[in-house]
Amino acid sequence: MLELDSVDVAYGSIQALRSVSLRVSAGELVTLIGANGAGKTTTIRSISGLLRPTAGSIRFEGHPIHRVPPEAIVARGIVQVPEGRRIFPELTVEENLRVGAYLVRDRARVAQGFERVYTLFPRLRERRRQLGSTLSGGEQQMLAVGRALMAGPRLLLLDEPSLGLAPLLVEEVARVVTELKRSGITILLVEQNARLALTLADRGYVLETGRIVLSDTSDRLLANPEVQRSYLGSSRAGR
Amino acid sequence: MILDPLIGGIAMGCIYSLIALGYNMLIRAMNLLHFAQGEVMMVGALAGVTLVSVLHIPYLAAIPLIMALCAALSLGLDTFAYRPVRRRNVPVINLIIATLGVSILLSNAAILIWGAEPIRYPRIYGSDALLLGPVRIPPQFLAPLVVGGLLMVGLQIFFARSLTGVAMRAAAQDPEAARLMGIDIDRMIRYTFAISGAMGGAAGALLGPIIFASFNMGEVIGIKAFVAATLGGLGSMPGAMVGGILFGVIETFGALFISSGYKDALGYAVMIAILLVAPSGLFGRRARA
Numbered sequence: 104m105l106e107l108d109s110v111d112v113a114y115g116s117i118q119a120l121r122s123v124s125l126r127v128s129a130g131e132l133v134t135l136i137g138a139n140g141a142g143k144t145t146t147i148r149s150i151s152g153l154l155r156p157t158a159g160s161i162r163f164e165g166h167p168i169h170r171v172p173p174e175a176i177v178a179r180g181i182v183q184v185p186e187g188r189r190i191f192p193e194l195t196v197e198e199n200l201r202v203g204a205y206l207v208r209d210r211a212r213v214a215q216g217f218e219r220v221y222t223l224f225p226r227l228r229e230r231r232r233q234l235g236s237t238l239s240g241g242e243q244q245m246l247a248v249g250r251a252l253m254a255g256p257r258l259l260l261l262d263e264p265s266l267g268l269a270p271l272l273v274e275e276v277a278r279v280v281t282e283l284k285r286s287g288i289t290i291l292l293v294e295q296n297a298r299l300a301l302t303l304a305d306r307g308y309v310l311e312t313g314r315i316v317l318s319d320t321s322d323r324l325l326a327n328p329e330v331q332r333s334y335l336g337s338s339r340a341g342r
Numbered sequence: 343m344i345l346d347p348l349i350g351g352i353a354m355g356c357i358y359s360l361i362a363l364g365y366n367m368l369i370r371a372m373n374l375l376h377f378a379q380g381e382v383m384m385v386g387a388l389a390g391v392t393l394v395s396v397l398h399i400p401y402l403a404a405i406p407l408i409m410a411l412c413a414a415l416s417l418g419l420d421t422f423a424y425r426p427v428r429r430r431n432v433p434v435i436n437l438i439i440a441t442l443g444v445s446i447l448l449s450n451a452a453i454l455i456w457g458a459e460p461i462r463y464p465r466i467y468g469s470d471a472l473l474l475g476p477v478r479i480p481p482q483f484l485a486p487l488v489v490g491g492l493l494m495v496g497l498q499i500f501f502a503r504s505l506t507g508v509a510m511r512a513a514a515q516d517p518e519a520a521r522l523m524g525i526d527i528d529r530m531i532r533y534t535f536a537i538s539g540a541m542g543g544a545a546g547a548l549l550g551p552i553i554f555a556s557f558n559m560g561e562v563i564g565i566k567a568f569v570a571a572t573l574g575g576l577g578s579m580p581g582a583m584v585g586g587i588l589f590g591v592i593e594t595f596g597a598l599f600i601s602s603g604y605k606d607a608l609g610y611a612v613m614i615a616i617l618l619v620a621p622s623g624l625f626g627r628r629a630r631a
């Protein structure tokens with residue numbers, strides 16, 4: 104469904120990704136793990152069209168998308184939940200969700216989207232008239248995920264959804280991700296919390312300073328001594 | 343009667359509010375201080391004279407035409423002057439200087455088209471004031487109050503209810519996140535220019551019959567409206583509306599109680615005072631870069 108082939112991305116003279124290749128098949132939940140500054144967000148932003156690769160190609164359902172602007176990428180069904188939630192602080196919860204469905208022209212589908220999100224996150228229904236800025240961190244994360252769902256994604260890109268959340272809320276994130284996968288959405292999950300990510304995902308890639316250094320099924324990555332040492336140990340990288 | 347100057351002040355204030363809305367929409371959307379906002383209003387006022395006196399279009403019917411014209415003008419300024427500058431990713435200060443250049447250009451173009459002499463609108467209003475109980479509304483203030491009020495209410499509804507309005511607010515708050523929702527930021531910016539132009543045009547059409555229309559009216563009125571926008575809070579929509587009306591009232595009472603000679607200076611004094619007390623204005627929520 105999604106294929107990155109030898110993608111290079113640079114910020115000015117700083118090379119952030121070097122020849123990154125990865126693949127996500129329809130229905131899969133794939134994770135991309137790595138330490139602080141490894142290039143996870145850069146990868147996600149390139150897929151969404153916010154960054155242009157300097158070399159290599161990104162394909163979605165066979166079509167190259169690495170020169171397509173972000174708006175058009177959303178229209179194709181790739182929707183991102185950005186790092187740090189990035190909800191609209193001065194829009195209400197309901198308005199945030201409505202804007203998530205900006206490209207959905209069919210009113211009935213928008214209404215279904217609201218129902219789906221409010222069923223998944225009853226808390227958001229209670230808070231629907233509140234401004235985004237008044238939500239707690241966990242609620243903001245729910246809103247960010249809900250807003251992305253409103254677009255009706257076929258491929259969902261999640262950038263560190265567990266970041267900064269209390270353990271109980273991390274479990275909630277895990278529940279939601281599992282539920283989304285079960286509903287048929289293909290997911291690329293970026294996480295520093297490698298244990299969580301590998302427990303949820305079918306397969307994983309390990310990114311180190313802009314390169315993919317490992318790729319395997321989640322079970323095997325969990326069992327890999329190197330992964331255990333670098334990403335699953337008690338002294339988790341960067342945390 | 344204290345009510346008469348109050349009505350006059352509110353009416354002038356509605357006009358300032360419309361221009362201030364244009365400033366604040368652009369500040370909110372792209373941190374742009376659009377110096378040519380007053381000149382867009384001026385073109386509206388002068389075009390109004392042409393429509394009403396030369397083409398004999400009824401005044402009320404001319405207002406939407408003037409708004410459309412100024413929306414197109416503002417959009418044209420963006421497309422042909424600001425967008426090429428923006429494309430180069432220059433600091434926003436360069437863009438602001440470009441708007442200053444455009445304001446001079448518009449004034450000069452206005453001299454070429456309408457001449458340098460102030461022009462009087464044909465007699466539009468009768469002399470009978472509208473009496474609402476103790477409130478006496480002189481005819482020339484009726485249109486600013488009614489049309490200005492309706493436009494502001496309409497704009498509020500647009501931003502609160504329509505998908506495009508909500509998307510414009512989202513784009514102003516976090517452009518990148520908005521793009522990730524499929525919102526075309528460039529298009530939202532074009533809408534912002536068009537709407538702020540339309541508001542400027544309406545202000546010109548409403549102001550023309552009250553003062554003389556002339557090529558340089560945009561400067562003084564534009565600065566006053568900017569003071570009003572500052573008073574309300576730069577970048578804030580409610581701030582623009584309240585700030586405009588408040589400024590109109592302060593100015594009118596200042597002229598009444600102090601001296602009309604100091605009328606213009608009073609506005610600035612008030613601004614300085616308010617900025618000392620509440621630097622981000624009445625509705626300014628946060629300082630913006």
Ligand SMILES: Nc1ncnc2c1ncn2[C@@H]1O[C@H](COP(=O)(O)OP(=O)(O)OP(=O)(O)O)[C@@H](O)[C@H]1O
Pocket residue numbers: 114117119137138139140141142143144145146186295
């Ligand atoms: N706008 C930018 N300009 C310059 N360098 C950048 C920029 N954004 C990221 N980088 C650099 O690119 C590299 C990859 O950053 P990226 O944000 O993709 O990492 P990450 O894996 O998402 O890290 P984190 O876990 O902290 O979110 C880092 O070295 C970072 O310093």
Ligand SMILES: [Mg+2]
Pocket residue numbers: 143144145186263
């Ligand atoms: Mg990151």
